Amino acid sequence: MRSISRQLPISTPQERRTFLLASAASALAGLLVLPQAWYLSRAVRSVFPRADGAHAWFAALTAFFAVIAARAVLMTVAKWLSQRFASHVKRRIRREMVEHMAALGPVEVRRHPAGAWRTWLTDGIDGMDAYLASYLPQAAGSAAVPIAILAFAAVEDRLTAVILAGTVPFMVLLLVLVGQAAQKATDRRFEALERLGGHFLDVVRGLWTLKVFGRSRAQVGIIERVADDYRRTTMKVLRLAFLSSLVTELFTMVSIGLVAVSLGIRLLNGRMDFAAAFVLLLLAPEYYLPIRNAGAQYHAARDGAAMLERHREVLETPIPAVRQRDGGRTPFVSPQGVAIEFRHVTVRYPGAEKPALEDVSFRIGPRELVAVVGPSGAGKSTLLAVLLGFIRPESGEVFIGGVPLDEIDLGAFRRHLGLVAQEPTWFHATLRDNVTWNEPRSDAEVREALVMSGLDHVVERLPAGLDTELDGERVQLSGGERQRLALARLVLRRPAVALLDEPTRSLDLATERALEERLVPWLRARTSIAVVHRLSLALAADRVLVLDGGRLVEQGRPEELLLAHGYFHAMLSRYRGEEVLA
Numbered sequence: 001m002r003s004i005s006r007q008l009p010i011s012t013p014q015e016r017r018t019f020l021l022a023s024a025a026s027a028l029a030g031l032l033v034l035p036q037a038w039y040l041s042r043a044v045r046s047v048f049p050r051a052d053g054a055h056a057w058f059a060a061l062t063a064f065f066a067v068i069a070a071r072a073v074l075m076t077v078a079k080w081l082s083q084r085f086a087s088h089v090k091r092r093i094r095r096e097m098v099e100h101m102a103a104l105g106p107v108e109v110r111r112h113p114a115g116a117w118r119t120w121l122t123d124g125i126d127g128m129d130a131y132l133a134s135y136l137p138q139a140a141g142s143a144a145v146p147i148a149i150l151a152f153a154a155v156e157d158r159l160t161a162v163i164l165a166g167t168v169p170f171m172v173l174l175l176v177l178v179g180q181a182a183q184k185a186t187d188r189r190f191e192a193l194e195r196l197g198g199h200f201l202d203v204v205r206g207l208w209t210l211k212v213f214g215r216s217r218a219q220v221g222i223i224e225r226v227a228d229d230y231r232r233t234t235m236k237v238l239r240l241a242f243l244s245s246l247v248t249e250l251f252t253m254v255s256i257g258l259v260a261v262s263l264g265i266r267l268l269n270g271r272m273d274f275a276a277a278f279v280l281l282l283l284a285p286e287y288y289l290p291i292r293n294a295g296a297q298y299h300a301a302r303d304g305a306a307m308l309e310r311h312r313e314v315l316e317t318p319i320p321a322v323r324q325r326d327g328g329r330t331p332f333v334s335p336q337g338v339a340i341e342f343r344h345v346t347v348r349y350p351g352a353e354k355p356a357l358e359d360v361s362f363r364i365g366p367r368e369l370v371a372v373v374g375p376s377g378a379g380k381s382t383l384l385a386v387l388l389g390f391i392r393p394e395s396g397e398v399f400i401g402g403v404p405l406d407e408i409d410l411g412a413f414r415r416h417l418g419l420v421a422q423e424p425t426w427f428h429a430t431l432r433d434n435v436t437w438n439e440p441r442s443d444a445e446v447r448e449a450l451v452m453s454g455l456d457h458v459v460e461r462l463p464a465g466l467d468t469e470l471d472g473e474r475v476q477l478s479g480g481e482r483q484r485l486a487l488a489r490l491v492l493r494r495p496a497v498a499l500l501d502e503p504t505r506s507l508d509l510a511t512e513r514a515l516e517e518r519l520v521p522w523l524r525a526r527t528s529i530a531v532v533h534r535l536s537l538a539l540a541a542d543r544v545l546v547l548d549g550g551r552l553v554e555q556g557r558p559e560e561l562l563l564a565h566g567y568f569h570a571m572l573s574r575y576r577g578e579e580v581l582a
């Protein structure tokens, strides 16, 4: 439980204010139980004959109801403030995680499965309510009530104070023991929930492959197993939650019983005033209430704490490329591009033995189209990831316009970049918004981009043309159409540096050739790097970089490389053979 209190998720003054107010209101509502019990005992005593008379009875009862009303108001205020605090913290945590996720970039983000991200950002954060809105404010204000009751008992009746003080350590010890077991169980349950999210996502994404390979049933079996694991861990958590409730309830009953017996005996012997005994008897359950609440809510609170741990882990993951995010240097980039230089760059993915790029050096200038070729896994996409700032080299340096990439204001540099990724994405919006990114563009500009990318033929076939909603249900784009959409985006952006990762992979040969004819002059008008498997674009490039096993094994003009009869020549011979077969 101490570990939870150490992780107060407060980071803004507003959150601190709301939390303190909520805790104060909750503590005050708790403390009012003292006058409440006091006035009730006076009212009850006044009913007996020879007591203070009707007037005192009425006054005590009025005060009792006034205190109850004040408590109700304070509890409502405390609840409202706690909810406000919870929604502030949840909103901030969600924003911080999404912002950090965006800053980490795709390479780092993939270190956690997509399903885990989904679980954290939806169920995980929403599941923090019990922790943030109930557990924390109550826990912060709860110490005040038992201390006040103990002090009151010490003044009124020493023996009751001794019983109250003496029983608490046992209850805390029992709770700590159950809590330790519950911590492991709740953490396992949270992990099972993450796994479940991941497997569901795998099935939805990979249904084609799973069906064709006859693995969909097996996958359903896996989901059943994971779901069963989640069910079992949830049941274990619930068992422990019931156990901790049972332990605290039992112990509380025994302790209250002890207080009642000691008070009763002395009352019978006439050694104690009725009102004093009655008020202490009323206060005894309130004394144990915070511990009972802690026991009952511990498992829910642990879920919130587990989510907070994930939040901290994500925020502590260092952002790969950018050493200085704000106030970085801005290289001069002209519309014709910028000089990009790799000097002895070696890149290793976390945990990988072999580097993905090894001692790679080259230089590209403005108005130059460079094709990067090489077998699968050679490090071509990694080269682009380095340039985009998604992964940081282990050694060596990258210079943009003479400025080291590490010192660059990456946000400003990325505004000059355009990218056609290997698997282009589309968003739930109209085709026009997908091409323009919602930026105001003239019809002529959009038209030019459509023609250049070959997307115009696709638009003609769509029911509402450019205003067709891409919703994934009625209108879906094929792989080649998505690629053309990405190219249209690139052309419309007019970047100084164009990066393309297999831009024509899903296109048929005729479409590819037609596209290249239009695209190559455009690419040559800026700094362009195109990763290609299909080598016709490489033949049209100003220069070719050949990667193999992470090393830059050849570079030069395509005609020079062909004459050298090296890697590129061999690749081209194979490629031509495949093309003839195709």
Ligand SMILES: Nc1ncnc2c1ncn2[C@@H]1O[C@H](COP(=O)(O)OP(=O)(O)OP(=O)(O)O)[C@@H](O)[C@H]1O
Pocket (backbone or CB within 6 Å): 107, 110, 349, 350, 352, 356, 374, 375, 376, 377, 378, 379, 380, 381, 382, 383
């Ligand atoms: N996120 C990653 N984590 C760990 N290793 C990775 C990661 N991405 C790529 N690799 C490894 O780095 C090496 C280079 O991968 P990269 O994707 O750059 O190759 P590529 O030349 O683009 O391949 P392809 O042509 O198949 O796309 C490969 O061995 C790959 O397994």
